[in-house]
Amino acid sequence: MILLAALLPGAAHAVSMMDPFNIPAAMDGGTARVGEGIAYADGPRHKLDVYAPEQRGAPAPVVFFIYGGGWSRGDRADYQFVGRALASRGFVAVIADYRLVPEVRYPGFLEDSANALRWVQDNIAAYGGDPNRLFLAGHSAGAYNAVMLALDPSFRREYGVTLPILGVAALSGPYDFYPFEYFEVQEAFGQAPSPEGTQPINLITAEAPPMYLATGTSDPIVRMQNTERFADRLRAQGVWVTTQYYEGFGHMEPVIAMGALWRWRMPVLDDMVSFFQRFGAFPSGVPYLAVAPDAPEMLPDSIAPTDEIIRRLNEMFQPIEE
Structure with missing residues (x-):
């Protein structure tokens, strides 16, 4: 009933299409939002949330997650399920809002992400995080932001x-989309003085951190060939790359599958955590692993509407590259 209500236009309690993934029963237990609405700069879009395991001992590795939305929409509250998913695996997770088009254009949203990262550097130890074990992650436009923070040191x-x-974990990200063919991209990047310099594929050096790149093979927004080209160029520079192609899935599915409600559809969270583990997330042991549920023999009626929600979410996006 809750999931169906979220699909109804004008439902009083349904603030966002993402609400069904953020109800308590749909998120990982044993986790807490230990910081909410913390200002990292002045302004309503300069706030962040912090998630952590409820049981905390030694300082934990940190994941700075950046959500997507075509650089023109999105809210940190929509991604509580991501913060709690990462916290369930032993990470301290930070999710920050950033200014959006048309309030800002490139590079404003990147500057905000870098500014929030400075807050992490200065403050995350107070929330149980180890600032020396930092990983970036993102989805869609947020994957672009995360990769750019790693590749272009000028923002940092x-x-x-x-x-x-x-390391950087990037889901469904655009890395090679110039020339700017579509309105949403033109609005965000069309005024950049050096358009080629906005493209991650042009900024790769041998100093780039290891990257995990994942995408659905049926993504109509950012085709999987975008990930393939970027991965090939990274490998040519000697950068470690792990790629995952989730067969038959589209643009929103990889990030939705990080959450407990849809995790049985693909192992994206396990794949991401394994990548972080390879590059030092838990040097003294193994991370806590929540049990990933198996696919049900019959799809419960209470879950079936999520397919419709994800279809509508995918329809909200314009293509980013040809």
């Missing part, structure tokens, strides 16, 4: 970020 230098980035 501008805000005095000196933390080492041990």
Whole structure:
């Protein structure tokens, strides 16, 4: 009933299409939002949330997750399920809002992400995080932001970020989409003085951190060939790349599957955590692993509407590249 209500136009309690993935029963237990609405700069879009395991001992590795939305929409509250998913595996997770088009255009949203990363550098130890075990992650436009923070050191230098980035996990991200063919991309990047310089594929050096790149093979927004080209160029520069192609899935499915409600559809969370583990997330042991549910023999009626929600979410996006 809750899931169906979220699909109804004008439902009083349904603030977002993402609500069904963020109800308590749909998120991982044993986790807590230990910081909410924390200001990392002045302004309503300069706030962040912090998630952590309820049981905390030694400092934990940190994941700075950046959500997508075509650089023109999105809210940190929509991704509580991601923060709690990462916290369930032993990470301290930070999800920050950033200014959107048309309030800002490139590089404003990247500057905000770098500014929030400076907050992480200065403050995350107080929330149980180890700033020396930092990983970036993102989905869609957020994957672009995460990769750009890793590849272009000028954004980190501008805000005095000196933390080492041990790895980047990018889901359904655009990395090679110039020339700008579509309106949403033109609005975000069309005024950039050097359009080629906005493209991650053009900024790769041998100093880039290891990257995990995942995408659905049926993504109509950012085709999987975008990931393939980027991965090939990274490997040519000697950068470690792990790629995952989830057969038959589209644009939103990989990030939705991080949450407990849809995790049985694909192992994206396990794949991401395994990548982080390979590059030092838990050097003294193994991370806590929540049990990933098996696919049910028959799809419960209470879950069936999620397919319709995800279809509608995918329809909200314009293609990013030809």
